[in-house]
Every structure is written in structure tokens, then in C-alpha cells.
Amino acid sequence: MGLDPTTRVNFKRREFSRRAALGLGAAGVAGIAGAASFFDWFSKWRAAEAPADIFPGDAPKGEVWELWQKRGWVKEGRHYLQLGRNVQCKVCPNNCILEPGDRSHCRNRVNHDGTLYTLAYGNPCTFHVDPVEKKPLFHFLPGTQTFSLATSGCVFRCLNCQNWEISQKKPEETKDPRGDEFRLKPPLPPSLTLDQMARLSLFPEDAVAVTEALGCPSIAYTYSEPTAFYEYTQDTCKLARERKLRNIVVTCGSIEERPARDLYQFADAAHVDLKGFDEDTYQKLNSGKLAAILATLKTLKELGVWCEIINLVVPTYTDNLDTIRRMCAWIAKELGPDRPLHFSRFQPQHKLTHLTPTPVETLVRARAAARAEGLRYVYVGNVPGLAGAGTTWCPNCKRAVIERDLFAVTALNLDAGKCRFCGTKIAGVWV
Numbered sequence: 001m002g003l004d005p006t007t008r009v010n011f012k013r014r015e016f017s018r019r020a021a022l023g024l025g026a027a028g029v030a031g032i033a034g035a036a037s038f039f040d041w042f043s044k045w046r047a048a049e050a051p052a053d054i055f056p057g058d059a060p061k062g063e064v065w066e067l068w069q070k071r072g073w074v075k076e077g078r079h080y081l082q083l084g085r086n087v088q089c090k091v092c093p094n095n096c097i098l099e100p101g102d103r104s105h106c107r108n109r110v111n112h113d114g115t116l117y118t119l120a121y122g123n124p125c126t127f128h129v130d131p132v133e134k135k136p137l138f139h140f141l142p143g144t145q146t147f148s149l150a151t152s153g154c155v156f157r158c159l160n161c162q163n164w165e166i167s168q169k170k171p172e173e174t175k176d177p178r179g180d181e182f183r184l185k186p187p188l189p190p191s192l193t194l195d196q197m198a199r200l201s202l203f204p205e206d207a208v209a210v211t212e213a214l215g216c217p218s219i220a221y222t223y224s225e226p227t228a229f230y231e232y233t234q235d236t237c238k239l240a241r242e243r244k245l246r247n248i249v250v251t252c253g254s255i256e257e258r259p260a261r262d263l264y265q266f267a268d269a270a271h272v273d274l275k276g277f278d279e280d281t282y283q284k285l286n287s288g289k290l291a292a293i294l295a296t297l298k299t300l301k302e303l304g305v306w307c308e309i310i311n312l313v314v315p316t317y318t319d320n321l322d323t324i325r326r327m328c329a330w331i332a333k334e335l336g337p338d339r340p341l342h343f344s345r346f347q348p349q350h351k352l353t354h355l356t357p358t359p360v361e362t363l364v365r366a367r368a369a370a371r372a373e374g375l376r377y378v379y380v381g382n383v384p385g386l387a388g389a390g391t392t393w394c395p396n397c398k399r400a401v402i403e404r405d406l407f408a409v410t411a412l413n414l415d416a417g418k419c420r421f422c423g424t425k426i427a428g429v430w431v
């Protein structure tokens, strides 16, 4: 008789404790070499086998749970397995297994009485109107604004996260369901108080109505991680598509194939953060798996979703030029030379405040390597004043077809998606 998945997880935890004790004991006897081999084994085991780190017994209870339900912020999850009273989420490769009362790795999902629920439905903790260039998307409706929203939570634990104040928080740490319901819909107030933001509900139909009222042609699911608020993203995307709005998913790309296909059938553009090209570094820096991100990039290509890639160059983690070259070669071969790639400059933040910003010459070298591997549209971000860093060059006549100053388009030399100077088609979504 096989073990059920929960037993397997418990077995792994026990086995880990046992081997950890043995390994540490061995280090004392056999010296540094024994310790090194143990840690080598441990890091491989952790990358390949470790169960997601969840929050046991941390699901909301009593009044908080009731208020959350009353608000409509609780919804049954999609893509999960019931394992007796336990559940296993299959949305992202973390595959969290939750006992009743547990909270997930991404903080947004809980097992309540044997059912998986999201707590992040219709309750964004932030929203803004941004230029689409800020996502950054440089080949998608340039010069337009996008209504951008996020809830708390993330499937990753990036050491360098820029938005950790929301991505590494539970929904209950960003919202407060007490008081009167506050549902944002047109006509829009000129501003919101912090108290209103804490109570704010923005259900899919509200998000679509607000986007239309603001005159934005698209909605962006961004800032934290849309995979962590999957059901909310998917329902909003579906409704937005029906209303002829475009959907932009800004993501780390860590999602299982089935939920990816179910979501991205409604997406018009994706911005994928390819954080490196080395499994060990992905595990250390982001708690993620490179193979899963590459699979998502291929799925997006197959589905025909317009996709741009960002790569943050973090000193000592992801600044190895050979690795960058391998990444660019993979993009050119698997996704094609027209896939835009944005190198971005790291700034010390979150848990990496001891590092220095990426040297500009490293970024310039990375850009040259990408071009040498055949990529046609390569950009450098977060370096104000670097000439041509955000310019789109025609791959045929080499003239500037789109010029940008930070997130503003300053020159647009395109006619129906073709270079105005030589008529070459420029890859992207232009209308």
C-alpha cells in the first residue's frame, strides 16, 4: 500500500531531521569534508524535494474568518486536490499541502475544514494608473496607461524583492474588514483615505468598470504576484476580455502548466521576470525553480501571448556574463530573436542591502552579449541618462523607431507596426 502524499511530506520532514542530525554529527567527527558533503546533499535535497514552507495553524478563525467571508474576499480555490481532510494546491510548483487550519507558502490560501480557499479575492491592497512602459512593456500599446492592481502575497521569497511590504504579507496584514463595506466603482472619488483603502473591495466587475471610467485600455496584474491571487486575476481577465479591455500579467512565471493555460488564454501580454539562468541561484535568491519559468515562457509562446522578459542583474548572484550569454542564447533559440529583453539595474534593498548597485558597465556588457546572441530588442532599465537604453532600434535600417525618456514615449516612428523609415515590421502589439 502506498503512502498518501501527506504521509510522504511528514516522512520527508522526519527524514530531514534525522539526516540533519546525522550530518551535523558527522561533521564533528569527519571534519570539514564531511560537513561539506552533507551541505552539498542538503542543498540538492532542498532544491529538488523540500516541501513548501507553509504556515501551520495560521489560517484566520472566528470573527476574522466570518468578516472575510461577509466581505466576499473568500473564494474556493481552483486547481487543488483533496487528500482526505488535507488539500494540495496545484497552482504553482510549490504544491503546498495544507492540513485544516494551515496557511500556504504564498500566504493567500488556507485549508478551512478540508476545502482550499483564497483570501485574496476582490481585495487589492494597492492600485495605480501606470504607463505601460513602467511594467516594463515596450512593444505593447506604447504610450498608453494601464490600471494596475495587486493583492498581498507571493509564491517566491526573493532576497531582493522591491515590493516586500506587500508581497511578503498576509491579506489580513494589508486589509481590515471591519466597518462599512467600501466598494470602489464609478463615479470615482478624487482620492481615498487609508481607512477606505483598508476596507476597499474591488471585485472583477468593479475593476473593469473603474478601468473603463479611467479610459485605460488595459488592466495590469502586477506589483506582487498574480499567481498568488490566481482566481481574482483569472475572473477579472475573463470579464475584461469580454469588455474588449486588454490584460497584462506581470509575473515571476512560476506556475503549473494547467493553471497557466487556463489563465493565459485571457491574457494579451505577459511580462516575465526571468531572474537568472542557474537552478542553484534561483533557489538561493528567489526560492524558485528555473525549469518551471522556462516551461511557462514556452507555454506563453505557444498560446501566442505577447511576452517581454526582464532580467535583474544582481551583483554576485546573477551577473556572470557566461550565464547571461547562455540565457540569451536560450531565449533566441526557444522564443525567437524578436523577444524583447530588459536588463535591469539592481539597487540594494530588502535582504540584500549589503550589496552595491549593479555597475553600469556590467549592464552594457550584458546588452552587448544579448545582441551578439541574436536578440533584436534589448534594453537597460534603472539607469537614468544612459544613452539609448530605452530606445527601440529598427533591426533593418538601425534607425530609432521608438524613443523613451524613462517611462515616457518621446518619439514614435511607427506606421501600423512598421518602421517609418524602411517599412520593416517591428515585433509587438501596436493597436
Ligand code: SF4
Pocket (backbone or CB within 6 Å): 052, 089, 090, 091, 092, 093, 094, 095, 096, 104, 105, 106, 107, 108, 109, 154, 155, 227, 228
Ligand atoms: S499558489 Fe500559493 S498555495 Fe498554491 S502552491 Fe503556490 S504557494 Fe502554494
